[in-house]
Amino acid sequence: MMIWNEALRVVLDHALPLGPEMGPVCSSSEGAILAETIVADLDAPPFDKALMDGFALAGESPAFNEGWPLVNAVYAGDAQSGRLSQGHACPVATGARIPDGADRVVPFERTQKKDGILQVSDIPLSESFLARAGSDYRAGEVLLNSGTVLGPATTGALAAAARTAVRMIPIPIVAVISTGDELVEPNRKPMGSQIRNSNGPMLLSAIHQAGCLPKYLGIAPDCPNTLKNLILEGLTHPVLILSGGVSVGEKDFVRPMLETLGVKVLVHGIKLKPGRPFLFGITQKGGLVFGLPGNPTSALANFDLLIYPALLAMRGYTNPGPHFQTGIMGEALFANNNRPTLRPVGVKPEAGEFIVKDLGAKGSFELGVLTRSQGWLELPMGQWDIPKGSEVRILIPKLSAMVATLLQNA
Amino acid sequence: MMIWNEALRVVLDHALPLGPEMGPVCSSSEGAILAETIVADLDAPPFDKALMDGFALAGESPAFNEGWPLVNAVYAGDAQSGRLSQGHACPVATGARIPDGADRVVPFERTQKKDGILQVSDIPLSESFLARAGSDYRAGEVLLNSGTVLGPATTGALAAAARTAVRMIPIPIVAVISTGDELVEPNRKPMGSQIRNSNGPMLLSAIHQAGCLPKYLGIAPDCPNTLKNLILEGLTHPVLILSGGVSVGEKDFVRPMLETLGVKVLVHGIKLKPGRPFLFGITQKGGLVFGLPGNPTSALANFDLLIYPALLAMRGYTNPGPHFQTGIMGEALFANNNRPTLRPVGVKPEAGEFIVKDLGAKGSFELGVLTRSQGWLELPMGQWDIPKGSEVRILIPKLSAMVATLLQNA
Numbered sequence: 095m096m097i098w099n100e101a102l103r104v105v106l107d108h109a110l111p112l113g114p115e116m117g118p119v120c121s122s123s124e125g126a127i128l129a130e131t132i133v134a135d136l137d138a139p140p141f142d143k144a145l146m147d148g149f150a151l152a153g154e155s156p157a158f159n160e161g162w163p164l165v166n167a168v169y170a171g172d173a174q175s176g177r178l179s180q181g182h183a184c185p186v187a188t189g190a191r192i193p194d195g196a197d198r199v200v201p202f203e204r205t206q207k208k209d210g211i212l213q214v215s216d217i218p219l220s221e222s223f224l225a226r227a228g229s230d231y232r233a234g235e236v237l238l239n240s241g242t243v244l245g246p247a248t249t250g251a252l253a254a255a256a257r258t259a260v261r262m263i264p265i266p267i268v269a270v271i272s273t274g275d276e277l278v279e280p281n282r283k284p285m286g287s288q289i290r291n292s293n294g295p296m297l298l299s300a301i302h303q304a305g306c307l308p309k310y311l312g313i314a315p316d317c318p319n320t321l322k323n324l325i326l327e328g329l330t331h332p333v334l335i336l337s338g339g340v341s342v343g344e345k346d347f348v349r350p351m352l353e354t355l356g357v358k359v360l361v362h363g364i365k366l367k368p369g370r371p372f373l374f375g376i377t378q379k380g381g382l383v384f385g386l387p388g389n390p391t392s393a394l395a396n397f398d399l400l401i402y403p404a405l406l407a408m409r410g411y412t413n414p415g416p417h418f419q420t421g422i423m424g425e426a427l428f429a430n431n432n433r434p435t436l437r438p439v440g441v442k443p444e445a446g447e448f449i450v451k452d453l454g455a456k457g458s459f460e461l462g463v464l465t466r467s468q469g470w471l472e473l474p475m476g477q478w479d480i481p482k483g484s485e486v487r488i489l490i491p492k493l494s495a496m497v498a499t500l501l502q503n504a
Numbered sequence: 505m506m507i508w509n510e511a512l513r514v515v516l517d518h519a520l521p522l523g524p525e526m527g528p529v530c531s532s533s534e535g536a537i538l539a540e541t542i543v544a545d546l547d548a549p550p551f552d553k554a555l556m557d558g559f560a561l562a563g564e565s566p567a568f569n570e571g572w573p574l575v576n577a578v579y580a581g582d583a584q585s586g587r588l589s590q591g592h593a594c595p596v597a598t599g600a601r602i603p604d605g606a607d608r609v610v611p612f613e614r615t616q617k618k619d620g621i622l623q624v625s626d627i628p629l630s631e632s633f634l635a636r637a638g639s640d641y642r643a644g645e646v647l648l649n650s651g652t653v654l655g656p657a658t659t660g661a662l663a664a665a666a667r668t669a670v671r672m673i674p675i676p677i678v679a680v681i682s683t684g685d686e687l688v689e690p691n692r693k694p695m696g697s698q699i700r701n702s703n704g705p706m707l708l709s710a711i712h713q714a715g716c717l718p719k720y721l722g723i724a725p726d727c728p729n730t731l732k733n734l735i736l737e738g739l740t741h742p743v744l745i746l747s748g749g750v751s752v753g754e755k756d757f758v759r760p761m762l763e764t765l766g767v768k769v770l771v772h773g774i775k776l777k778p779g780r781p782f783l784f785g786i787t788q789k790g791g792l793v794f795g796l797p798g799n800p801t802s803a804l805a806n807f808d809l810l811i812y813p814a815l816l817a818m819r820g821y822t823n824p825g826p827h828f829q830t831g832i833m834g835e836a837l838f839a840n841n842n843r844p845t846l847r848p849v850g851v852k853p854e855a856g857e858f859i860v861k862d863l864g865a866k867g868s869f870e871l872g873v874l875t876r877s878q879g880w881l882e883l884p885m886g887q888w889d890i891p892k893g894s895e896v897r898i899l900i901p902k903l904s905a906m907v908a909t910l911l912q913n914a
Contacts, residue, residue, distance in 0.1 A: 119705065121712035138871060140699060145799070145867060147751045188751050189686060189798045189869075191697035231872040238875060246713060246807075247874040250706030250800055253690035254699075254871055276599060280663035287601040289550060289664075295529065296660030302531035303656060341557045341598050388599050389555070390660055397656075420856050442914035443907045446830050451914075457555060459599075461548060461664055462641040464657040465648060468910055492909070496902055497853045500878055504852035504861075 098434060101364045102400055108376050109404035112332060114261040119252045123244050125305050127410030130261040132238040137228035138254060144186035146223045149205055149212055150178060150196035157181025161211040183212045192224055199223035243502050263410035266332040268301045269309045270294055271324050273339035273348060274388060275316045292461060293337040293393050300397050303492060304405040321351055329355065332381055338388035341371045348385050349373060357383050367433040368392035368458030389458040395436045398470060398491045406498050417497040418472065421450040421488035427480045429473050438467030441490060450486060508844065511774045512810055518786050519814035522742060524671040529662050533654050535715050537820030540671040542648040547638035548664060554596035556633045559615055560588060560606035564627055567591030571621040593622045602634055609633035653912050673820035678711045679719045679738040680704055683749035683758060684798060685726045702871060703747040703803050710807050713902060714815040731761055739765065742791055748798035751781045758795050759783060767793050777843040778802035778868030799868040805846045808880060808901045816908050827907040828882065831860040831898035837890045839883050848877030851900060860896060
């Protein structure tokens with residue numbers, strides 16, 4: 095059985111970004127990865143502009159002893175502006191083009207106006223409070239590199255470069271099938287030995303959190319034909335996640351059915367607690383197929399450790415993680431694990447540190463504990479007496495993704 | 505003029521969560537704040553269940569010397585299961601109900617089957633590999649507190665409790681108006697002194713990043729009537745952000761127009777560089793109105809420091825930040841600031857630390873620098889010689905929001 099790091103390597107080897115496509119740049123492209131180099135089409139600023147509301151001045155001395163004769167106002171957006179003669183002033187607004195001849199701007203607060211003459215109390219140095227054309231960047235300069243994560247500033251820069259659509263890595267659709275005769279949808283009352291399908295909604299939320307598009311295909315009862323049809327539909331998507339049915343029980347049809355349908359299983363079973371039955375395979379077209387155990391803690395541990403990074407890699411992130419953090423044990427913990435373990439724990443940010451709170455998790459079936467957890471405490475195999483205050487390794491899924499984003503742009 | 509912390513307090517005093525509404529629980533409710541207490545309607549597990557694929561055993565000794573007589577299979581979801589007699593075994597799948605009388609489960613791997621008799625190599629202790637009904641949580645128990653952030657595990661728990669819709673804090677719509685005669689939309693070629701509107705798209709992306717719904721209302725030229733109509737439309741939303749037109753220039757109609765339309769201006773001008781002209785007001789109905797300077801760095805600094813936390817507060821987060829982090833200067837920096845400053849910097853996660861890289865930002869007009877930044881270096885007013893390796897305070901907007909999420913659930 096593989097250790098989880100090996101399984102992760104196998105998964106990431108096959109988690110390739112989808113081919114770039116043209117897409118509109120909009121608020122929801124935040125987080126997408128740019129797949130072309132963006133070159134500025136114009137200088138920025140496109141003209142010499144004022145950085146303050148006030149007056150553009152030409153030279154360091156006024157035209158007359160009594161002050162700076164004022165000429166026409168220049169507001170932001172005015173198309174033409176004449177040349178400002180030596181010793182003259184003209185009102186300008188922040189962002190406005192300043193006239194040729196002007197070599198500095200004096201802020202409004204340092205001036206007084208009387209009879210068309212401006213008094214300036216403290217004449218700024220040449221080039222003060224103005225930005226010359228092209229001083230931000232020049233036409234033809236690379237503005238954004240391929241591989242950049244789109245966010246507020248980069249979206250602004252695309253707008254400035256007139257790029258309302260760009261090549262970017264498309265967001266993968268991730269299909270989810272829940273398996274098991276015991277499952278009913280949450281809006282139904284479970285009878286006898288039935289339980290409500292909570293893993294389906296949990297995984298859809300996790301897929302959304304990883305920035306992908308979740309697509310729920312429904313519950314497959316333990317009946318080969320229904321399972322076959324749902325899997326066939328699932329395999330049309332770049333990623334398919336099956337929840338349940340991957341252990342070695344007699345009714346676990348998932349693996350044989352996947353293999354019948356051409357999926358090559360590369361990982362089945364890893365040294366991890368919970369989440370040992372983890373299955374990973376690929377389709378002939380390079381699609382990814384994951385099989386997760388039915389217990390919620392096991393399924394989410396597998397997702398956060400192995401699938402979340404794979405989804406980031408498919409979205410084009412080159413350092414997809416998982417990125418562990420250092421946490422500080424808020425209390426002593428004795429752990430005795432026959433496999434490397436991910437333990438759901440509470441995490442409280444305090445004075446720049448992540449204080450780890452044990453939640454007394456007893457087993458992988460505990461959804462109650464999972465709802466109170468905010469991360470995973472990683473523990474190696476063996477018996478460990480972990481004193482209060484010790485440094486430990488923790489995985490906070492969204493924080494791991496944020497680190498991936500910072501590394502992408504760094 | 506207020507220092508920014510005072511301005512933040514004024515803003516947060518008025519950034520109240522919208523009234524809770526029933527909403528469907530779906531993948532995109534991730535990040536929303538639950539506004540009711542969720543009580544379990546059933547025990548979890550609802551019955552005694554197996555945690556491994558294997559065999560349920562009744563008692564610690566087999567019925568006969570030769571082994572454990574096998575009775576009917578019990579798979580996950582089977583409605584009825586008889587009572588297992590002392591010394592007998594019955595096959596069970598992970599998650600399946602175990603029959604009455606069974607007191608332990610032995611994993612498949614430790615067994616051999618021959619002629620309907622099971623050989624068990626290492627009989628587990630009583631209660632091994634099974635979960636008793638209600639051992640996760642009991643019907644009537646509080647499963648999720650009001651105020652919980654919805655995410656994968658909590659969404660799973662809502663499904664388990666049959667809650668396909670819950671009361672939650674609605675996500676605010678945030679309207680954006682760009683102002684200024686000089687602006688043209690990004691798909692148009694700027695003529696003369698015009699520039700493309702990059703702040704609009706930048707703010708829409710920032711609003712999306714803050715988990716709110718951006719609504720773009722267009723460009724208001726410096727014409728009171730058009731501005732009035734756009735502002736009237738903007739004021740119908742819980743939040744309105746105006747970009748540009750808030751300084752003291754002659755054509756800055758924004759503040760007087762807001763006041764004419766009943767907006768009470770509570771903050772105008774803060775001790776911050778860039779972003780001094782920041783304006784904040786409230787409508788009679790409690791809506792928030794923000795006015796931002798037109799320069800991109802100023803606008804984004806105002807947004808990340810003052811508006812992002814306000815939006816999180818409106819979404820129901822009780823510790824909305826901004827949550828600063830400790831960064832380590834990756835190089836020496838000399839700074840000379842006449843106001844408290846937010847400087848756009850690169851941030852690279854390295855061995856658990858955030859290494860801060862100065863980008864040589866010269867002014868608030870530089871969109872180019874802003875696209876290469878991942879956070880803000882906070883510097884107090886004055887001259888500072890900051891050696892390489894010093895600890896500094898940095899703000900990484902999405903990380904700040906993540907800390908807010910952890911604190912919410914802690």
